[in-house]
Amino acid sequence: xxxxxxxxxxxxxxxxxxxxxxxxxxxxxxxxxxxxxxxxxxxxxxxxxxxxxxxxxxxxxxxxxxxxxxxxxxxxxxxxxxxxxxxxxxxxxxxxxxxxxxxxxxxxxxxxxxxxxxxxxxxxxxxxxxxxxxxxxxxxxxxxxxxxxxxxxxxxxxxxxxxxxxxxxxxxxxxxxxxxxxxxxxxxxxxxxxxxxxxxxxxxxxxxxxxxxxxxxxxxxxxxxxxxxxxxxxxxxxxxxxxxxxxxxxxxxxxxxxxxxxxxxxxxxxxxxxxxxxxxxxxxxxxxxxxxxxxxxxxxxxxxxxxxxxxxxxxxxxxxxxxxxxxxxxxxxxxxxxxxxxxxxxxxxxxxxxxxxxxxxxxxxxxxxxxxxxxxxxxxxxxxxxxxxxxxxxxxxxxxxxxxxxxxxxxxxxxxxxxxxxxx
Amino acid sequence: xxxxxxxxxxxxxxxxxxxxxxxxxxxxxxxxxxxxxxxxxxxxxxxxxxxxxxxxxxxxxxxxxxxxxxxxxxxxxxxxxxxxxxxxxxxxxxxxxxxxxxxxxxxxxxxxxxxxxxxxxxxxxxxxxxxxxxxxxxxxxxxxxxxxxxxxxxxxxxxxxxxxxxxxxxxxxxxxxxxxxxxxxxxxxxxxxxxxxxxxxxxxxxxxxxxxxxxxxxxxxxxxxxxxxxxxxxxxxxxxxxxxxxxxxxxxxxxxxxxxxxxxxxxxxxxxxxxxxxxxxxxxxxxxxxxxxxxxxxxxxxxxxxxxxxxxxxxxxxxxxxxxxxxxxxxxxxxxxxxxxxxxxxxxxxxxxxxxxxxxxxxxxxxxxxxxxxxxxxxxxxxxxxxxxxxxxxxxxxxxxxxxxxxxxxxxxxxxxxxxxxxx
Numbered sequence: 151x152x153x154x155x156x157x158x159x160x161x162x163x164x165x166x167x168x169x170x171x172x173x174x175x176x177x178x179x180x181x182x183x184x185x186x187x188x189x190x191x192x193x194x195x196x197x198x199x200x201x202x203x204x205x206x207x208x209x210x211x212x213x214x215x216x217x218x219x220x221x222x223x224x225x226x227x228x229x230x231x232x233x234x235x236x237x238x239x240x241x242x243x244x245x246x247x248x249x250x251x252x253x254x255x256x257x258x259x260x261x262x263x264x265x266x267x268x269x270x271x272x273x274x275x276x277x278x279x280x281x282x283x284x285x286x287x288x289x290x291x292x293x294x295x296x297x298x299x300x301x302x303x304x305x306x307x308x309x310x311x312x313x314x315x316x317x318x319x320x321x322x323x324x325x326x327x328x329x330x331x332x333x334x335x336x337x338x339x340x341x342x343x344x345x346x347x348x349x350x351x352x353x354x355x356x357x358x359x360x361x362x363x364x365x366x367x368x369x370x371x372x373x374x375x376x377x378x379x380x381x382x383x384x385x386x387x388x389x390x391x392x393x394x395x396x397x398x399x400x401x402x403x404x405x406x407x408x409x410x411x412x413x414x415x416x417x418x419x420x421x422x423x424x425x426x427x428x429x430x431x432x433x434x435x436x437x438x439x440x441x442x443x444x445x446x447x448x449x450x451x452x453x454x455x456x457x458x459x460x461x462x463x464x465x466x467x468x469x470x471x472x473x474x475x476x477x478x479x480x481x482x483x484x485x486x487x488x489x490x491x492x493x494x495x496x497x498x499x500x501x502x503x504x505x506x507x508x509x510x511x512x513x514x515x516x517x518x519x520x521x522x523x524x525x526x527x528x529x530x531x532x533x534x535x536x537x538x539x540x541x542x543x544x545x546x547x548x549x550x551x552x553x554x555x556x557x558x559x560x561x562x563x564x565x566x567x568x569x570x571x572x573x574x
Numbered sequence: 575x576x577x578x579x580x581x582x583x584x585x586x587x588x589x590x591x592x593x594x595x596x597x598x599x600x601x602x603x604x605x606x607x608x609x610x611x612x613x614x615x616x617x618x619x620x621x622x623x624x625x626x627x628x629x630x631x632x633x634x635x636x637x638x639x640x641x642x643x644x645x646x647x648x649x650x651x652x653x654x655x656x657x658x659x660x661x662x663x664x665x666x667x668x669x670x671x672x673x674x675x676x677x678x679x680x681x682x683x684x685x686x687x688x689x690x691x692x693x694x695x696x697x698x699x700x701x702x703x704x705x706x707x708x709x710x711x712x713x714x715x716x717x718x719x720x721x722x723x724x725x726x727x728x729x730x731x732x733x734x735x736x737x738x739x740x741x742x743x744x745x746x747x748x749x750x751x752x753x754x755x756x757x758x759x760x761x762x763x764x765x766x767x768x769x770x771x772x773x774x775x776x777x778x779x780x781x782x783x784x785x786x787x788x789x790x791x792x793x794x795x796x797x798x799x800x801x802x803x804x805x806x807x808x809x810x811x812x813x814x815x816x817x818x819x820x821x822x823x824x825x826x827x828x829x830x831x832x833x834x835x836x837x838x839x840x841x842x843x844x845x846x847x848x849x850x851x852x853x854x855x856x857x858x859x860x861x862x863x864x865x866x867x868x869x870x871x872x873x874x875x876x877x878x879x880x881x882x883x884x885x886x887x888x889x890x891x892x893x894x895x896x897x898x899x900x901x902x903x904x905x906x907x908x909x910x911x912x913x914x915x916x917x918x919x920x921x922x923x924x925x926x927x928x929x930x931x932x933x934x935x936x937x938x939x940x941x942x943x944x945x946x947x948x949x950x951x952x953x954x955x956x957x958x959x960x961x962x963x964x965x966x967x968x969x970x971x972x973x974x975x976x977x978x979x980x981x982x983x984x985x986x987x988x989x990x991x992x993x994x995x996x997x998x
């Protein structure tokens with residue numbers, strides 16, 4: 151194993167405590183031989199649990215150890231993990247990783263390397279913690295043409311949104327509380343700006359739609375611009391607000407996007423609260439299936455890592471290799487975000503005077519954006535401003551972006567409070 | 575393939591329409607060679623789709639055909655399916671089946687036969703249609719000690735309960751409507767009395783807890799005794815009513831039961847409506863994971879059957895056999911239903927006179943059953959009867975059964991309207 155962080159500690163604990171049962175599953179002993187650590191790891195509590203005879207801080211020693219069949223990478227991040235994974239694969243070791251960033255950014259290269267060296271590269275733990283997701287796409291749903299993925303795959307943001315929805319608090323206080331409880335990191339950018347979700351969506355979409363989706367192909371917006379007012383209006387209109395990772399294929403064009411969405415409050419995804427993850431998949435045969443569970447944490451992640459270790463070990467025993475199924479189909483492409491068609495929620499702060507709604511409606515109408523409902527409320531009697539909330543019928547993203555620019559220029563519009571896409 | 579019913583027709587359609595893509599998955603051509611049919615199948619629409627050159631009505635011809643590597647059994651029911659499966663396995667064919675009854679009743683024997691002849695027996699489609707369930711237990715959750723399964727695994731009953739809950743109608747009208755819409759069979763006994771759910775729970779519990787659970791080991795009650803009044807009170811008390819298949823292990827004792835339960839209305843399982851299925855699994859590492867989707871129908875079931883065919887074909891290509899993992903652990907046993915401890919909902923029709931509640935409470939108290947809440951309503955002013963609804967704290971099933979008998983004998987109690995177990 152490489153690493154001795156929280157996930158690695160969990161994996162080591164399971165491999166040690168359940169050695170007998172796991173070895174029975176495999177048909178051969180499953181032994182944790184060596185752990186590549188940093189000097190700084192040696193003071194961690196999990197170092198004391200394991201016993202120092204397993205540790206090495208020396209890369210060379212670790213990668214040339216003859217007695218290792220399977221390498222578990224659990225350090226996360228792009229480098230040096232990428233380098234380590236390449237060395238392990240090139241050295242003919244089967245590899246298990248929980249590293250979403252490396253798989254999302256370098257999956258194609260790593261799978262090719264694994265194939266070249268006749269070994270397996272397993273990454274179930276990279277998305278959704280212990281929820282089986284990679285295996286379903288690789289095996290169980292293999293007869294399906296997948297048409298859509300709708301996923302809550304970041305527990306931190308879902309926790310924050312749940313607090314905002316249930317308590318009416320604003321983003322900064324919800325984030326602070328999440329940090330205090332250990333659900334958000336001190337530097338929360340990767341989670342709250344949706345970056346973590348793009349890594350996971352890149353992996354799922356590549357598997358489901360058979361084209362190479364890179365994180366930078368994914369339109370990404372985070373949750374920091376959401377206000378308690380958006381939640382108030384969402385509830386009034388019968389919606390919940392969730393950070394969704396969405397991938398859909400229509401006519402060989404795949405749209406991939408991560409951003410806050412309005413979803414009907416009685417939909418199953420709307421019921422997914424707290425740090426839980428849920429992934430809804432649509433296939434031509436299976437219809438809609440949903441997978442739900444804890445998407446992070448040492449124990450759930452080690453459930454997936456150890457299952458992959460058992461899978462790799464069985465492969466070794468029977469002399470086979472689990473195929474990556476990272477299969478590319480020709481003729482597929484990413485759909486430009488500008489071509490997206492969806493409904494929108496629009497919240498404007500405007501002058502509380504006659505004719506404002508007419509002006510706003512005209513701008514939208516000029517861009518063929520049709521309004522489905524309007525709420526107008528006086529917000530500040532002294533400043534004479536009103537809040538206008540508009541729900542639109544499905545419209546083109548490009549037109550909506552142009553309309554937003556024009557709305558900003560209207561004298562009567564003080565500010566565009568927010569705009570959020572709607573998923574029916 | 576054996577059979578040409580709805581599921582078989584769906585499987586044949588997928589194997590034919592997706593032959594190219596599926597063969598790419600396998601690495602070898604995947605060809606539907608022969609379909610064993612009955613004379614009566616030949617007039618079905620799917621017979622016309624396929625072309626008669628594939629059909630044979632002759633068992634001998636089918637089972638001696640040299641060119642067949644994988645047999646798909648899709649006729650359902652105990653016999654002749656069991657005989658066919660044995661012949662196929664004994665003949666060295668890999669077998670894929672969607673037959674829950676045969677696997678639940680004869681799984682152990684069939685897995686032994688498969689092992690003896692070095693072939694695989696795949697049955698993902700036997701539970702939950704296209705929802706991956708068998709594979710997760712066999713592979714993805716393999717590092718976990720499973721503590722509980724809570725499952726809605728019969729779409730017909732869930733559809734009926736959903737109609738009763740949303741429309742306030744009684745069981746007979748909901749059943750009639752389900753039959754008219756094709757969601758319930760003309761003879762609905764297997765579904766509404768919970769028998770179908772016991773087959774599926776027997777399979778899941780055997781896999782999860784590593785002891786042989788037979789359908790007859792499972793305490794089984796159906797939904798026909800539920801009335802619209804139960805749903806009214808459930809809503810008043812903050813609960814939904816679902817037919818759950820429950821399996822839990824505590825100290826090597828496994829409780830297995832299928833019956834209607836009160837579950838909190840804000841729980842995820844309470845949100846599962848219509849013909850959908852959902853299976854909640856609790857493991858020591860993974861925590862709670864939930865799998866949701868359509869549990870029946872030609873397309874979802876063929877999704878699972880064809881995935882199993884691909885799995886069997888890959889095994890053949892690499893010369894391996896997927897292990898059944900129908901592994902038994904010593905020292906485990908079924909927990910007698912009498913030892914169950916749970917909360918209860920109790921609805922009594924009683925004389926509307928002073929002291930009745932005191933009498934009822936005394937009977938419960940005598941059996942150490944503690945009341946958590948009571949609703950008493952006058953029902954019939956002329957007959958002077960009242961309805962008493964009691965929710966209890968967790969109590970012993972054996973004590974509750976004795977208390978029910980005593981309550982029935984009370985002069986002031988006209989009828990025990992219903993009693994339903996509560997799952998927190």
